[in-house]
Amino acid sequence: MSDQSESLGFSQVHDVPIPYIHRISSYYQTLGYGKPYEWARYADVPFTPLEKPLNQSRVALVTTAAPYQPEKGDQGPGAPYNAAAKFYRVYTDSIDGEPDLRVSHIGIDRKHTTAEDINTWFPLKQLKRLRDEGRVGDLTPRFYGAPTNRSQRTTIDQDCVELLDELRADQADVAIIVAN
């Protein structure tokens, strides 16, 4: 860091959000995988204003995490990437109790995090507290699992449609979507 940037209180050059698209594209090209992945991108973005305050709204939680499947190998904490734990269809389950969900099938940062605490990727415990405190009106009785399909066509034509149906069936007013 130069004397000037230090005296002005600038952060370090690399202290910016990680440029994942560039990193991942370079990484797989270097590993010898030809055609780079084409990331989804849109010029237009939809927007639906809230119809009512959150303390009168029913909140849905959408996750990419997978239910723990004991027969599918190491799913953590600290598990290496585990493609066997992937799932390919939308699923739902009750929010009652403490669902055991894992992220071993997702490209999380395995060097700097171990996936030891479910609350870092599945904030159900916090949402239940907020419901009990009246910050949000209610939670839907189920949460919703979204596959991390590589095919954007499958995500759009199948997963998005099924998730909307499930959320509507549970009369969700708003959705919190946790990406991992």
Next chain:
Amino acid sequence: MSLIARHLEENGIPTVVMGCAKDIVEGVGVPRFMFSDFPLGNAAGRPNDESSQAFTIELALKVLETAPAARTTVQSPLTWSDDPGWKLDFSNVEQLSEEEIAERRRAFDEIKSVAKQRRVEDGVADSA
């Protein structure tokens, strides 16, 4: 997940995405995005840190309530570490030796083979 946010929103359900990959989510374009500058896998707060998790979900709710327009991104003020060096590591070929690259190529071939087997088992791909 960004595609899901867009679809729900197009059909009348307001959403907020919580995530750690700023360029990917903003590239797709979502209505509301609560960005945590944390390693992937920690979109809902720091591990074993309940106050961080409570702060993060509350900020997500505020983004949901107050975003004035589409493509609203709010970055959490929380930081992962006093040392930002962790940001240099993820999938960064500039940090890898030839030997490490060769090892990762081998590991990736294995992962692809397991994933293919899963798809066959789930009936979403044929075994050809």
